[in-house]
Amino acid sequence: MPRKKYSAEFKAEAVELVRSSSSSASAVARDLGLSPTMLNRWCREAQRSTKPVFQGSGTPRDQELARLKRELAQVRKERDFLRDAATYFAKGSS
Template identity: 55%
Template sequence: MAQRRKFSEEFKREAVGLTRLPGASVSQIAQDLGIGSNLLFRWRRELDVHGKRSFVGVGVARDQEILALKRQLARVTKERDFLRDAAAFFAKESS
């Protein structure tokens, strides 16, 4: 069974933006992007109806991913500093 592909909000908005260019064919743009033309039409319709609130909750937003990575980096940095200090402490004790 094929796994369902997920597209970011940014990708969807850019794809819909391409369809609005003069002389643009939705089916050709969909083929170039490797998606179905029905899907591209659906994204376009959703953007027209909901505006800025469309595509909410699909995929991982870039800002959320960056925030999660920053939290993880802070945690790992604290762990590294703790282990470095512990190693220095035990090195002094054994001398």
């Protein structure tokens, strides 16, 4: 079964729901369809952290940078392949 990924907004809202609700964390987790252990971990992380929590896979800028790095690596592979192919065929026609 693939692992579920939750957005930072969802995690923050779930933690806020636990804090503002008179219900227990287990009840809130059950209502949201989460594991109580997971929701408790999110609450602990939000409580002890001084920096922004639930950053997920990074900012949109970081995601764009990662995408561009992957694209650059692919283009370099294609360039190198074409260079090698041109060299091979140039040797054959001599």
